[in-house]
Amino acid sequence: MEVPPVFVCVCNAINDRTVREILATGGGGVDTPAAIHRAAGCKPQCGRCLPEMAGMIRETQTASAFAKAAD
Ligand code: FES
Numbered sequence: 001m002e003v004p005p006v007f008v009c010v011c012n013a014i015n016d017r018t019v020r021e022i023l024a025t026g027g028g029g030v031d032t033p034a035a036i037h038r039a040a041g042c043k044p045q046c047g048r049c050l051p052e053m054a055g056m057i058r059e060t061q062t063a064s065a066f067a068k069a070a071d
Contacts (some may be wrong), residue, residue, distance in 0.1 A: 008056070009049035012042040019053060023060045031057060 005015035008040060015037070022030055022039045030039055033053035037044050 008052050009037070009044075011045040011049070012037065012040065014040050014042070014049070016056075020060075021057050023056065028061075028064070029051070035056070 005017045007013065007015050008019050018040060019036055022036055026035070026039060030036055033050040033064050034044060036057075
C-alpha cells in the first residue's frame with residue numbers, strides 16, 4: 001500500500017514527494033529551504049516548514065556522501 005504524501009509546507013502546498021523530487025533533480029544546487037521554494041515556484045511565507053526542509057536537505061546530502069564514499 002502506497003503511503004500518501006505529507007505536506008511539508010502548508011502555505012505553499014508543497015508535499016514531501018515534491019521536496020524529494022526537487023532535491024533529487026537539483027544536482028546539489030538546491031541546498032537551502034529557500035532554494036526548494038524557488039524550485040517549486042514560490043516563496044516561504046510563515047517559515048514553519050524551514051526546519052523540516054533543512055532536515056530533508058541534510059538527509060539528502062548525507063545519503064549522497066555515503067553513496068560517493070561507497071564508489
Ligand atoms: S509552511 Fe512553508 S511557509 Fe508556511
